Amino acid sequence: MAVWTDASSLATGVVLESADGDVIEDACWLRHNEATHINMAELDAANRGVNLAVAWGARTIDLRTDSATVHRWLDDAISGRARLRTKAHGELMIRRRVGIICQLVGELRLRLSVTLVRSAENRADALTRVPKDWLRNVSVTRECESPSPGVSAAVVSEPPPLAGAAAGRADSGTADELRAAVCQSHDRAGHPGVRRTLYFARRDVSRDVTRAMARAVVENCDACRSIDPAPVRWRHGSLGVSVPWQRISIDVTHHRGQNYLTVIDCGPSRFCVWRSLRRANANESVGHLEQPFLERGAPEEILTDNDTVFRGRHMAVLAARWRVALRFRAVHEPGGNGVVERCHRTIKVIAARRQCTVAEAVHIYNVTPRDGVTAESAPASGVYQYTVRDCIRSAPSDAAEASERHSPESDDRCRVRPPLSDATEAVGSPPLVSDGARLRVGDRVWVRRRGTRCTDMSRRGTVTGLVSRQVVEVDGVPWHVRNVRHRCDRQDSDGDSDSVDDGDGDSDSVDDGPPLYVDCHWEATEDGADAVVDNGTTVRAVPETLQHATEQTGTEPPAAEPAVAEPPAAEPAQVEPVLLRRSARLQSRMVR
Incomplete structure (x- = not known):
């Protein structure tokens, strides 16, 4: 038996069809709450159709619906192929209705199949529609005074006969009044979206307000367009071209305090050229841009941003001399x-x-290589005909040494640990491992804040606890697993903590770098020695450091004299290398 089901804003309909194509029974139910989502109404129609077929004693049922969502819900639930995927506000009610159908199939041993059909072929579609003339003469005043008057041919009075022009003017006036009432309801509700505007309009204005009318009111509202407008769709394009060096993309960027002019081919090669700039002005940028033109020829088009360097007269003169078209991207859109x-x-x-x-x-x-397989896909292969020798290939001895150094037997921390079974975790206790990187307590990790530059180095840390599968504690601070990566250190620092400073540059904390030997004058004190560097900076050298310096240099530091003793005669200061721990402030001063 075939069961046709359909739903609309007015009613739900069901048609039972025999194997010969004859209609056994049909039924229609008016919807009391039109604000319910149409998918929920389609699911109710499917439930009623199955119940009606069971009442006729059918055990093989072919449920036919024109709702793709209901078809997916029921087909996945009956076949067990996938779970119900929905996040609607009536999720529990949807699961309950789908569960009822599955329960009927299991208890009555029904052979139920779900088929998706077109709306034009659905035989139950005619039961859920009425002529528009029956609903056109329901005035706004009547709806506000007596809501829910009933929708049928017997209830709605027949319109009085009017001439063609007069009838057209009456219908136009009624539509304009209805549209104005929907606009007022939209304004009173706080300018919501289409779905909520339709709900308030059907509740407060008239039940014959259509979704198209509510959408037109929202789209033509200036308040909704000017304040937090809804996203729009646009046709996505491509910046690439099929011919090499036909279009180039240029920009000015900076790295480590140095400005660079960047040029890249938008063709299949993606060959790039970077030129260092002493000053990021138009004259020097255009001068460096002309060098690739002299070497490889001028392209047909230049794609750039709206920087004043490229909007000036120098760029216009260069483009006119080489007959190159300039194309500027949209403002505030780096993707252009x-x-x-x-x-x-x-x-x-x-x-x-x-x-x-x-x-x-x-x-x-x-x-x-761009594809990671063939050397012909490298950007240089699209420009040069000869084989480009690179600096990546190392000597065989160095490669063998590197492979031996990075072997799993030489470094146990680089081994991949097998995942633990989830069955070993106790209920209510922290997980043994986390999702994502499979972190455990005691793992050495890299921690990276979101929004940092791509060139900034992550900070070191150690996992001290597991809060959940998504959050881990690194040095006592909870971090999400997407900001944490495993760390494979080659050497461990003696007695130093894994956590370091974020890189602000103002900290005096000692890093894990090699010892720094400087030539300085030193004077003994009770707790160590004061080392005076060439630029006049005084650095405190602790006794352990002096002892280590003595072992390295073989000289003894001068003993501290009492404060009451007279200073010795002026002699040439002895300059000895002193081992000092490198600090961020000392390193910055030495660089200067």
Whole structure:
């Protein structure tokens, strides 16, 4: 037996059809609450159709609906292929209705199948619709005074006969009044969206307000357009071209206090060129931009942002001389020049991770295959005909030594630990491992704040506790697992903590770097010695440091004299190398 079901804003309908195509029974129920979501109404129609078929003694039922959502819900629930996926406000009611159908299938041993059909082919669709003329003459005043008057041909009075022009003017006037009433209801409700506007309009104005009318009111509202407007859709394009060096993307960026002019090919090669700028002005930027033109020729188009460097007269003269078209991206939309913006991040990350210069990072980028498989996909292969030799390949001896140093037998901390079973976790206790990186208590990790620069180094830490599968404690501070990564240190610091400063530059904490030997004058005191560096800075050297310096240099530091003793005669100060622990402030002064 085939069961056709359908629902609309007015009613729900069910049609029972035999195997020969004859209609056995049909039924229609008016909806008392039209504000209920249409998917809920379609699910109610499916429940009523199954109950009606069971009453006729059917055990093989083909449920046919034109709702894709209801079809997915019922098909997944009956077949057990997937769980019910919904986050609607009536989620519990939806699960209850789906559970009723599954319970009927299990108890009565029904062979139920769900079929998705088009609305034009649905035989129950005619039961849920009425002519528009029956609803057109329900006035706004009548709806406000006596809500829910009933919808049927017997209740609604027949409109008086009017001439063609007069009838058109009457219908237009009624529609304008209804639209004005919906606008007032939308304003009183605080300018909500389409769904809530439709709810208040049908409750307070008239039940014949359609969704299209509510959507038109919301779309033409200036308050909704000017304050937190709803997102809109647009056609996405592509900045790439199929011909090499046909379009280039340029920009000015900075790295480690130095400005650079960046040029990248928007063609299939993605070859990039970075030029260091002494000053980020128009004259020097345009001069460096012309060098690639002289070497490789001028492109047909230049894509850039709205910087004053590229909006000035120098850029216009260059474009006119080389007959190049200038195209500027939209303001406040970096994605309009996304090719060069993504190149900035790639180059800066390479330079920060490898601790190399920008020129070397650009070289590594240009010789790296884009697909990671063939050398022909490298950006340099799209520009040069010869094989480009890179600086990445190391000597065989160095490679063997590096492979031996990074082998799992030499470093146990780099081994991948097998995941623990979830069955070993007690109920109500913290998890043994966390999701994401599978962290455990005692693991050494990198912690990174969100929103930091791509070149900033993460801070060290140790997992001290597991709050949940999403939150772990690192040095007593709860962090989300997306901000934590495993750390594989090659060497451990003796007695130093794993947590370091965030890199503000004003801290005097001692880092884990190698010892710093400086030539300085030192004077003995009771608790150590004061070392005076060449620039006049006094640094306190602790007794352990002096003892270590004595072992390194083989000289004894001068003994401290009593404060009442007269100072010795002026002699040339002895300069000895003193071992000092490197600090952030001392290192910054030495660099200056």
